[in-house]
Amino acid sequence: MQAEGNYDEPPLFTADGQAALEQWLAENITYPTNGFENGLHGKVTVRFTVEPDGSLDGIEATAYDDAALAAEAVAALHRSPRWLPGRKGGEPVAVTVTLPVSFRNAIRPKEAVFAAGDSQPADFMGGGLIAFRSWVMSNLEYPTAAYDNNIEGTVVVHFVIDTEGCLTDTHVVASPHSSLTREVLRVLRMSPQWEPARQDGKTVMFRYSLPVIFSMHGTTSGAYTRIGSPTW
Known part of the structure; x- marks a missing residue:
């Protein structure tokens, strides 16, 4: 600067x-x-x-x-x-x-990234995407600033599980407010190791897209557990 x-x-x-x-x-x-x-x-x-x-x-x-x-x-x-x-x-x-x-799109051009149908998907704690959704739900909090200002909506985030099982290359592609963006990124940074995806017996990178829905209906700031359906 x-x-x-x-x-x-x-x-x-x-x-x-x-x-x-x-x-x-x-x-x-x-x-x-x-x-x-x-x-x-x-x-x-x-x-x-x-x-x-x-x-x-x-x-x-x-x-x-x-x-x-x-x-x-x-x-x-x-x-x-x-x-x-x-x-x-x-x-x-x-x-x-x-x-x-x-x-910077950290995915190198020559390094293939697979999606559903191309390979055996990455696995999370033996329960796949269902287990990951539960994990996100248990760690997500409704930001106080967003709650106090009646802010709600859906944060859509792309991420990649790399060949070592690490959640990486997170990119928020839609969000109604920066506080909700920060909360989703905070939780994803905490993700435990995954079992990487495989293609022809070799570990490969695997992309997911995850919508996280923040709705004020029937909730308070703090612990929060509503999440949308993830896609590949």
Whole structure:
């Protein structure tokens, strides 16, 4: 990230700086569905001004490898919380920032990823997808911020079980709110080891798509157990 202008202290996403910004982007950028399926990746350079009140203004993509990636990077930054503004002489000032945003589809082009019908599916704790659904349900919590603001809807996430049985390459392709996105990603990061899928006796990567439904009907914030039907 590069800052431009007359300042003593540059603006920061939070007091934790670049690491917090990268984490927020990872949790809030939605990889375009066609881009994920087609292995699309690249970099988008975004330029914007952090105003004295910490809001972002004039967000635009100034360079990019693909228009869909550029649109998503800009859309994500429009959802950004307020930053810590830059300062000059101890007073907050407007500072223009240039930020590179990378989209990386971690699945290597020459490494095949299989789906249902192509191979023996990956297995979770001896119970397959049913067992995984139960595990997700037992760990999912309804975010307090979403509950207090009557936010509900479906988060759709793609992920891959790699040849070692690790859940990886998670990409949220639809979500009504960032707090629900963060909760789904939090749970998926906790996933125990799977038994990897097999094709012709060899372990292979296997892709799933999982819709997670958050509905406020008959529930409270905290422990929550409603989930949609996963697909391959």
